[in-house]
Each structure stands twice: as C-alpha cells, then as structure tokens.
Amino acid sequence: MDILLHVCCGPCAAYPLEFFKERPDITPHLWFYNPNIHPRGEFLRRRDSLAFLAAHHGLTVDFSPPYQPELFLAELAKNPAPPERCRTCYALRFQAAAHKAAERGYPAFGTTLAFSRRQKHELIVEEGQKAAALHGVEFYYEDWRPGWQRGHEIAKSLGLYRQNYCGCVYSEFER
Template sequence: MSKKILLHACCAPCLLFPFRSLVESGYEPVVYFYNPNIMPYREFRKRLSSVKEYCGSHVIPMILDEQYSLERMLRLYLDRGNSPRCLVCYKERLHKTAALAVEKGFDAFTTTLSVSPYQNHNLIREAGENASRAFNVPFLYQDWTSGFKIAHEEAKRENLYLQSYCGCIFSEEERYRPSVRKRMNK
C-alpha cells in the first residue's frame, strides 16, 4: 500500500523532480504551499499562482496556504538571536507542514527545499527532524539535488515562473549586492 506524504513546496520549478521521484518510489504526495518567507507580497503571489497553475494543469492534489504576515516574519528573522536565519525560516515552514500532516492523517512529510543545491541541507534536515519530533510524524529527507538542473530546464519549457532569489528580502539583497553575502549571518 502506498504511503500518503505531505510535500511542502517552496515554488513550482522545485516541485517537479521531488514530486516525480516520490511517485516513482511508491508514495502518494499531496503538495502543500506554505511560504510566508517570500517577500515582497507580489513575489509571494507570483510563486503561489505558479504552483497553483502547475498543479491544476497536471491534476496534482494541492493545499495552498495563503497566510502572509510580513511583520511576523520580519520579527522572526530579526529576533532570532544566534540562530542561523535559514534555520528559523525552515523551521517555520516545516513545523507548519508537520502539524498539517498530523491533522490530515499523512504518514510522513517532506520538502522540495532539498532539491536545491543553494539551500543549506544540514539545516533543512535539522528543521525537519525537529518538526518530526515535535509533532510525532516521520520526516523524509531526500537529497534531490541531482534533479535540480533538469527540472529547471523543464520549468523553462513549461513557462513556469522562475524566481531570481531565494525568498526573504535579505536574500534579495544578497542576490543583487554580492558583497553583502559575506557579512550576513545566514
């Protein structure tokens, strides 16, 4: 019997490879969009719409969480103390995913974040395992980076929206002002 898994999706291009890989491994994935870290709001709407359109046109089951609180996310980032910024961000998204997985009776949860070679995989794992313990539901960590380039070529062919920075306003600055990268405590 296949296992129901809640697949947190950060954006449409990053969804392609993990979704396929899960199906091929015998899982029944349901896509979950929860990314209040994306700034500014118009960028959030673009990525949300892209996931919605892709899942709609490929008949992929999805749950879209449109919660957005800029002030709350900025506070989380600015009040994080010594925690790395991305860890706080991963935890926010994966705790919400784990909670929903339990509420809806999924067997496990995972995230498309781990398809990207630009993300910090140790921190993704830490955040996922932390959420798994907190909500008592298994977290599946998969290194899907081997599919990143292929999936992004496919995303271009499908005319999916391709973002140019990770999500938060800090990552936008890092993208366009490379000298900042060295200073930031990610």
C-alpha cells in the same frame, strides 16, 4: 504512504513531482506555505507558478493560509544573520508542516527545498527532524539535487516563473 509535501515554489517542485510518478508507494499532498517570501507580488507569482505546475500534473495544492509575512518577520528579528536566519526560516515552515501532517493523519512530511543546490541541506535535515519529532511524525528527506538540471529543463519547458533570489527581504538584496 501519504505525505504532506511542503512546496516552496514551482521550479523546485518540478523534479520532485516527476520523481513521485516513479514512486506509486508515496502520495504527496502539496502545501504551499512560505511566509518568508518578500514582497507580496513575489509571493503571488510563486504561488501562481505552482498552481500551474500542479494543474499540469492533475494535482491540487493547499494554499491556505494567506500571505502572513508578519509571522516570519517576527521570528527573523531574533536572528537576521545567515546561517541562523535560514535555520529560523526552515524551522517556522517545517513546524507548521509537521503540525499539518499530524492533523491530517499523514505519517510524514517532506519539502521541495531539498531540490535546491542553494539551500542548506544539513540545516534542512536538522530542522525537519526536530519539527517531525515535536509533532509525532517522520521527516521524509530525499536529496533531489542530482535532478537539478532536469528540474530546470522542466520549469523552462512549461514556462514557469523562475525567481532569482531565495525569498526573504535579505536575500532579495543579496542577489
């Protein structure tokens, strides 16, 4: 099965990519779509880190469209307090991912946010399923949190850039 895999950053993708090597029945197609990341330099560092990881695995990444923070900021202005802020953030990215999966004819999409112990998994599942239903695809959810340590070991051994905040301007000041 082909799935569109929304990737938030290299470190969060490290363990899922190892996981998929053991699952030849699933082919992930990587898509980096994160207009939430602030500022632009941080966006580029995370993008480049993923490009390096993907090349290490012989994979390609769809990096289109370019940085579009205005989309995220317009949504965020409606609800800047967590946890609703994060729901908005997931919804924006997942609806775009579900749309892209449907456009490409893939039956499902997933996200590497499901690797992170710091993300809100209940909201990820809710918003993932909502977005999937809107676009006639499935939401592929795998709880990759048990691979947290392994993922960090891989990221460290490859010298991937490892950020110390989630991504948005608010989280930059909450660290």
